[in-house]
Structures are given as C-alpha cells and as structure tokens.
Amino acid sequence: MTTVLTRMVARLLLVPVLMVAAAILIKGYVDVGDGFAAGVIAALGVLLQYLAFGRAAVERVLPVRHAPKLAIGGLLVALAVAFIPVLGGQAPLQHAPAPGAEVIHLGTLELLTAVAFDAGVFALVLGMVVATIHLIASTVEERGEQP
C-alpha cells in the first residue's frame, strides 16, 4: 500500500496537472504542445490517482467512468471537423475561418476548426488512456493480484 506522503502528493498534484494539460491544449497553436500531449498529461494525472488510492477509491470520487464516452466523443468531434466540409463540397479538414481571415480571440485562444480538431484528439487520448488503465486495473483485481 502507498504511504501517506504519496497519497498527499497525488491529491495535491491532480488539479495542477489538469491545469497544465488544459494550458498545453489551449496554447497548442501558439506554443509547444498539442492535444495529444495534453491528453497524455491529463491521463498521467489520473493514473497517479489510481497508483496512490487504488481503483475503487478513484472511481468513486472522480467521474472516470465516462472515459469511453469521452474517447468516442473525441473521435466523433475529430471526424466531424474533418468531414463536415466534405458535405459542402470542400476538401476534408477545410479551415474555417479561411486562411488570412479574421479570427475570434478569447485571450490567447483562437477559435478555429483546427483547434476543435485538436480538442477532439485531446478528449480521445485522455479517454482512451483512462479506459485502458481501468480495464487493466479491474482485470488485475479480478485475478487477485496486486499491481
């Protein structure tokens, strides 16, 4: 079992890790990082909770059971961004707003279809990793062995 110190660090780190992931996602278009890296970082934050508290406790406290839905939803967002332009006769992943046109800013966040695509990738990666962790953890538990 983990020590008090590990559990405290894990609990303290969760929110900052998720913040960092969000920052990397939002700043992806202007700075280092993208949806994929952000998704893995957020998933690592969740994985840390699994390591510190065990599967049952984490799944009681955090809404991780939505992970498969998150992964599939992220895939659907990415597919929608890619193929909705095709319905209008444009190329897949066609930009909106168009290159050079004016973009709506929310702070440093620029509202672009490509950013939505990246957000889809983020959701997909986060959901996929958390779901995989859950699958492995519950299988290990079932077989009566400690990870």
Next chain:
Amino acid sequence: MRLLRSSAAAGAAAVALAGAAAVAVVAVWRSGGAGVDVAWLPSWGVRLAFRLDGLGALYGLLATGIGVAVFAYATAYLPRHLEHDERPQAEGRRFHALMVLFMVAMVGLATAQDLLLLFLFWDLTAVASYLLIGFDRQHREARLSALMALLVTGVSAVLLLIGILILRAELGTTSIPALLELAQGGPAVTLAGALIAVGALAKSAQAPLHFWLPRAMAAPTPVSAYLHSAAMVAAGVFVLSRLHPLLATSPVLLDGLLVVGLVSMAVGGLLALGEDHLKRLLAYSTIAQYGYVVTMLGVGGAAGVAAACFYVLAHALAKSALFLTSGAVTEATGAKALSQAGGLARAMPALAVGSGLAAAGLAALPLTVGFFKDELFFKAAAERGPWLAVLAVASAALTFAYVTRFWTGIFLGPRRRPARALPGRLVLPVVVLGGLVLAGGVVVAPFAALSEDAAQVAAAAVAPVEAAYHLDLRAENVMALATYAAGLAVVAGRPRFSGALAGAIRLGRRVGPERAYIAGLAALNRMSNAIHDVEMRDLRTRVVAVLVPAGVLVGAGVAVTPFEGAYLVGSFTRSDLPLVVALAACALAALVVARLRRHLALALGLSGVGFSLAVAYELLGAPDVALVAVVIETLFMLLFVAVFALLPRAVLRRETRLAELGSRRIRDPIVGVVSGLLMLLVVWAALSRPTPTDTSAARQLDLAGQAHGKDVVTVILADFRGLDTMVEVTVVVVALLGVAALLRRGKLW
C-alpha cells in the same frame, strides 16, 4: 411456429419478386428495351449504365423465369431439407434472401453496360454462390465445395479484372458499347480478351477448370438447379456473348474457344456417361452442354452466335427441370444415385412426364425446343467444316446416351425403393418447365425471337434464328438421325465399354486438374504454416523476422551506394557537449537493456533510453517532440508494469529462459549489432547529404502563419497533415476496443 411462417413468407416473397421481375423483363423487352445511365465515378469516366437489350433480356429472363420455378420448388423443398438436418426453420429466410440476391446479381450482370459494373455483379454472383453452395455448413464437404467454387471462379475473376483494366488502358473506356465500337484487334486487345475469356470459361465450368461444378452439387437441390443451369454457369457464356464482337477481332481467341468447348463437350459427356450419382451426372452434363455453347461462340459468325443464344435458352429450361427431378426423386425415395433408383414411372407419373419432356429436350428429340438447339448447332458446325460436323454428332450422341440413361434409370426398370408421396410444389415446377420444352417444340417463334434479339447484340449483326421442321434430307436432319442412331448404339453398348470408361475416369481423377488444385492448396497451406512457425515462435523471433529482411535490403542499398563523400564527419564545438552527454547516456542505457533479463528491469531500462533521447530532442531544438517523448515514456513505463502484473509468472519465466538459450545468445547479439550498424550507416549517409531542394519545411513554416498558428508542429499535426492524424486517432480508438476485447470480453467499462 411464427418463425416457420416468416420463413415461408420469405419464400413466397422470393417467388413473387422473381415473377414480377420476369414479367417486367418481358414487358421491357417487348417494348424494345430500356435503360438507365447516370454518372457514378466521373473521375474514372465510369457510369452507372444499365440497359435491357436483347442479350440482357435473354439472360435476365432465364434468371427470373427459371427463378420463379426454382424458388417455388424451394418453398417446399427447404423446410424438409432443414428438418432432415435438424436445423431451425428460421434459416430458410437466409436461404431465400441469398437466392434473391443471386437473381438480382444475375439481372444486374445481364444488363450492365460498363465493364467495371459488370465485374461488380460478377463478384456478387461469386459471393452469393459461395454462401449458397456452403448452405449446409455443418457438412465439411459443403464447406470445401463452396471454397473450391469461390477460389476457382474468384481467382479467375481477377484475370477478368486485369483484362478489363488492360482494355481501359488501351482504349480509354470501360463502357461496353464504346469498347465494342473502338476495338480493332491488336495484341493488347487480344491479351485482354484472352484473360476475360479465361475468367468466363472458369465460371462456365469449362475444361480444365470444370472440377468445381460437380463438387458444388453438395448444395441443396434448388441451388444446384438455379446456379448450374440458368445463373452461375450461364454468367460465363453471357460475358463471352456480351464481348463477342471484341473477341471476334482475334481469330486465335475464337479458335481457343472452339478447342476449349470441344474438350469440355468430350470430357463432360464421357464423365456424365460414367457417373452414377444423380446430381453429379447432371453437373457433368452441364459442363458438356456449356461446351456446346462455347464451341458455337468459337465458330462465331451470325450462325454460330445465334445457335449459342438459342442453345442457352433451350438448355436452361431442360436442365433446371432435370435438376429439380433429381431432388424430388431423392426426397421421395432417398435415392441419390442411379443404382439406387428405378421403376418410379408408375409411382410418380406427373414427375415422369415432366422430366421426360425435359430429357427429350436435352436429347434433342423432335417436337421439343431442344430439337432446334441441335439443328442450329449442326448447321453452324457443318458450315465450319466436316470434321466439326463429325465431332458435333459424336458429342450429341453422348448427350443422347447419358440423358437416356438418366431418365430410364430413374423411371423404368425394376423398382428398388418405395416412394413417398410428394407435395405438388416439388412436382409442378418440373411439369411446367417440361411443358415449356414441349411448347417450344410446337410453337418455336417466341423462343426464336428472344434468342434472335440476343444474338443480334452478341454478333453485332443481324443473326437470324431459323428454327423450323423440314421433312427432307438436309445436312442437319441427317446429322440428327445419325445422332439418334449413334446414341442408341452407345446406350446399347455401354455394358461392354463401361469398364474402360471407369478406368479412364479414374485416370483422369488421378492426374486431372482437381488434383493440381488440391495439391496447390495444400502446398500454400504448408508454406503459410512454415512461415508462421519461423516468424511467430516468440517476440524475439518476430523482431528478428523483421530486422533480418530489412537489414538485407538496407545492406544491399549501402553496398551499391558510392562510398566517397557519403559519410562526412562534421566539426565539433563546445556547445555540442550537452548533446553528446545525452546521447552517451542513451547509448549506455541501451547497452544495459541488452544485458538485462528481468522484465521489470527491462521496462525501466527502456524508459531510460527514451528519457535520454527526449533530452537529446530538446537540445536539438525540438521541444514539441521532447514533450511528447517524456509523457509517452512515463505512460508506457507505468502501463508496462501494470501489464506485467497481468501476465502469468510462468510466461515471464519462460520468456526469460528463452533469452538465455545457447543459440539465442549468439543469434540475438549478432542480429542486433549488424542491424544497428546498418542503420547507423544509413542515417549517417542521409545526414551527410542535406537536400537543399526540399523546401517543404520552409513552405510549411510560411503557411503556418496564414493558418492562424505559431507552433508549426501543432499546425502540421492538426491541419496540414490533419487527415493522417485523423486516421491515427481512429486507430487509437480501435486499439481501445482491442484492449477491451482481450481483457473484458469487449466491455469498455
């Protein structure tokens, strides 16, 4: 009970559909034909073009009209068949649906006006026939037969596709009318025609690719009756007729058809004469009968093509009735072979009369439509030359002999088994088809008109079908009389040469093409197993199986590349020192990994390699790559550890021991060192020659601003190469499904 009803409803719906389709085909044909033509693949110039012309009407009417009879028969046959095999009645729905699918595929094939479209329906018939022949999937025999039919006709369909693509490359179109207009002969067109002909001949079960057809008799009787009289095998000669003007540009092709047809006539006829099993006898007869058609297409000209079209029509009517008869006889008495049947004429008079008419048609007796099929055949053959006339009479005599043997064997002679009463739906289709054979012999005009229209398309010229009785000693009549005489002689003399015939058939089985097929299939299986054994024994062997061929290729590349100037050693400054330290750490970690044996230590060592590499990326000025490397290494290490907990201890210990085996201790380091060195040489050579012509990086940097981005790596991933990313993330979800399937039986949570 409810399921039974719905299965019966499906059967009734199939009959109704086939009937409506048959009426529609006749109506459209009578009104002079009609078609649709809409754009489909504009960039390939392929159109969704269908047209019901004379040829389409002939084959469409065969598929739908005989479909009505066979489907009606199946509604009575199938419930008994399923009950006999102790299978749920609900499976009948699947059967009827597949039969209708087959009919639709045939009508589509008959009306398609584009070769790619034609190929599509061609393969649809192959798929439907595979499922139908293998309908009794609990029997190994049925499964193997279905596979054989699929492989023989499917592999040859690839030749058909290659032929189509050659035509497209040569003439620039796949539209059939345009192709027939453009084709002027030449080696490319001849090659394409030959490939198409091979595909078509395999489908029509012509020698030497005939062996799948008798095997396919493992199917339920309605399937045999439908696929092997009016549909599946007819598809082959249909394509030959459809493209006949194109094939006719090359005399060599026509002569080839003539030879294949004659050989098939002889092989099929002799095998039918020696066969005891009812359905297989008819299958061999089908091979021979389609041999006639192929021969006449090979004779060519208006007369040959007209004879071929009429022959297909007359044969399909008679042969489907005979197939249905064999099924009814088996159902009533349990007899599956001639030696078990006999003397049933009194017990089943209606069946005897109906199948007797059909048999008379196949044997070309006067007052049946079959008489004219042989008249036209004899006429076309006699025009070609006396040698062909002799061969024609000889094979017609064989037909006469085995048809006589089939019918008399079932209905005359001593009664061997008691016969149960049969439901009307098992007898009526036979009587109707037999009646049609008789009607065609009395009033031949509608049959002649249909095949005349078909022949006009196939010959691309007016091709009159002159079917009438002449009471004089013209060549055809003399040949017909000679046929009857010779046929009776064969029937009478059969006991004397049956031993020799059986010996010849045994010899053919021992050295024939079926033997080659089985040997080829077994050899392919053995090769696949051998490769699998070498490659998949364990993880290390699998890695070796990738590294060694790759190393050989890379080594060959290195060997032929000029050495001079390929491996530059650049300058070294103090600022490179951190990078060297990071790479040295990476190399050290890699060496340590090679020495480690325990799995946990291996995972930790590998992530040590990864983290050192991430430092190197950062130092090289690739922060995006470094970030991803760090987070992925962390995640992978943790997941590795978690997965080790899932693996049984015994597996881990076995893998560890394998690595310590004597042979492995030598092989693994050598493979690793050599492939590493080769990789070093390749990377070194690549880095020694920067390619200044590649400006894509500069262009992407430039475009990133226009795409509202400042981090070019993210812009490339989410925008420039976004389609790649999209496919990759889709794979991620598929991987998740795979994990769920392996660990939790597919439950995602």
